[in-house]
Amino acid sequence: MPARVTTLKELAASLGLSITTVSRALAGHQQIAPKTRERVAKAARQAGYVPNTAARALVSGRSGFVGLVLPIRVPNLVDSFLGEFVTGLGEGLVSHGADLILATAAQDQAELDVLRHVVESGRADGVVVTRIAEVDERLAYLRRRGFPFVAHGRLLDSDFAYNWLDTDGAHAFGEAFDMLYDLGHRHFGLVTISEPMTFRHLRQDGLAAAISRRGDPSVRLDVATAPRFDRGARIQAVNRMLQGPDRPTAIVALFDELALTVMEEAARAGLTVPRDLSVIGFDNIVASAYAPPGLTTFDASIRQCAREIADMLLTVIADKPAEPLTRLIRPTLVPRASHGPAPRKTS
Amino acid sequence: MPARVTTLKELAASLGLSITTVSRALAGHQQIAPKTRERVAKAARQAGYVPNTAARALVSGRSGFVGLVLPIRVPNLVDSFLGEFVTGLGEGLVSHGADLILATAAQDQAELDVLRHVVESGRADGVVVTRIAEVDERLAYLRRRGFPFVAHGRLLDSDFAYNWLDTDGAHAFGEAFDMLYDLGHRHFGLVTISEPMTFRHLRQDGLAAAISRRGDPSVRLDVATAPRFDRGARIQAVNRMLQGPDRPTAIVALFDELALTVMEEAARAGLTVPRDLSVIGFDNIVASAYAPPGLTTFDASIRQCAREIADMLLTVIADKPAEPLTRLIRPTLVPRASHGPAPRKTS
């Protein structure tokens, strides 16, 4: 390996050219003679020259980074979301030569503070914001600040337009209802969370819309609500829904973790899925394939979404489009064995 | 919100001080009068001043970032490893004010190239390297370059010392054998991969060592090997091991995915786990808890390991310790329902 050239100055000196020329040659400017351009490119390659990120960022005002503030995570909550999401972002960014910065919020620090720090310090040219709440101060801040961002998810309603990509949970929940209705189900259960997340709202609305679209007054819907991270409360809520003979024959859960709880508690209560009870989830986490009898769910292809989010954000950064970019992704049904025909009425 | 002050110059001007003094005051230098220090700190807080990362990095030679090159991932391979690992790193870094940079390798790009780019561009002050192969050019490069790094995993053997943290797979596999032996098992199976990864080697050695330690000549060990990402070959190999009456009564898999395949194929072959066959995995992925009857496995607490790796790396960066830092983490057994007493001999 040849001696390493670390700066433009050294490279320029070794070529007998000015820093300016070398810089422009490497940037591919047309005003540099093609012969020179090539000579410089070759020398740079041989010397293993890599431009200094900080210097470039300082002068150009572009860091070449996209930021993501790591959602604060409940201690032992493990899922594959983050890994998939980050992988997808990376895949989307790499083709444009951008990299990802992950900033973590300290124990007692608000996510907004970290976001502000990332933005104000010029670490990143744009940010991705996930897990959007119904009203989200992060988006308000970014909007005020005029900083490029793409949201994964939507606000419930807002007085301003912004770039977002979201999964069409409303459609999925409508689809789930239609499928179950066609299988004869009339008494439904919805297991949901109490936190004000937009996706909860949208999915519930999608379900409600599908029900009213059907216009069958015999359709009933029970709702069980529990805090997202309170496993005990969740189990209680599910059991309340499951007990007694007049229980739903089909339960739709806001996401797979809830659906898996439903299946566990159903089994504990002596119910057989799907004979006595149909269960449908959302997210298609890995465990859903393994939990007997296999959970029917929707796949939102997080990785693919993240890749698109990266593309969108890079477009926003580069082109500053006048109209906000929005994208609604329809999740695909993953039929497994947790749903089936409604049980015959025995009562 | 007051008008934003974005540079030291502005902040200095608003205070009637020089840039130097403000810079030092914010850095907490002793030579600045306490009264001034406080005045500056207050003004900075009120103005929402955040120092420019690029400028600071340029002059100080420290970026405040730690790099991680995203392992190139097989298309639909999903696991929670990356998410946990990244979360742990973030948690470890945040207390020292550092952030994480994730660089992704493009489709046909070698991971080493990306690593080199991260190092040479000065983006990061140190890097974390995961999934160490038996012989790994990345470590050789970093060593040559004298760049701070911590490896998650070890080389098989090396002529140089380096910083690493690893899971004690050898111990775990010995523990698994001992437990199974005490349950009466004498005929063992090992399902492993064909790739030259150090962890494979260590775990196999740990198993072999435990067997020879026991000194019982009636102990037998069958080995099934398949490429890591070739599901078809894996299933074939497992079935070869499972077929016939003279099959192992206990199978240890290199990691949970393999163990889950074993359980699936065992079920398909009409074997009941753990009555006819005990199975033990390694990693404690989420699905292992859900796959019936519940896989007994070892938990390596990735998140905690990552946090320690972050600590180690920050120490290496700051203190340049003369002796390399090394840390061997003993994984904990997660007993579920996939292991039990050896079946009575029926032949």
Add this chain to the structure above:
DNA sequence: GCAAAAATTTAAAACGTTTGCAATTTTGCA
């Protein structure tokens, strides 16, 4: 063969911070 135009190259400033050294102010003590 010469002036004008086009092509190519370069000098120097700027980006926002840290830091060695010098300048200034304050303090302590006779």
Add this chain to the structure above:
DNA sequence: TGCAAAATTGCAAACGTTTTAAATTTTTGC
């Protein structure tokens, strides 16, 4: 009060790049 020492503050250079404007070289047209 005066002077040295200590404490505090400021000037200016440096980090490695991009970019504006200007300088230089080459080409073109007649």
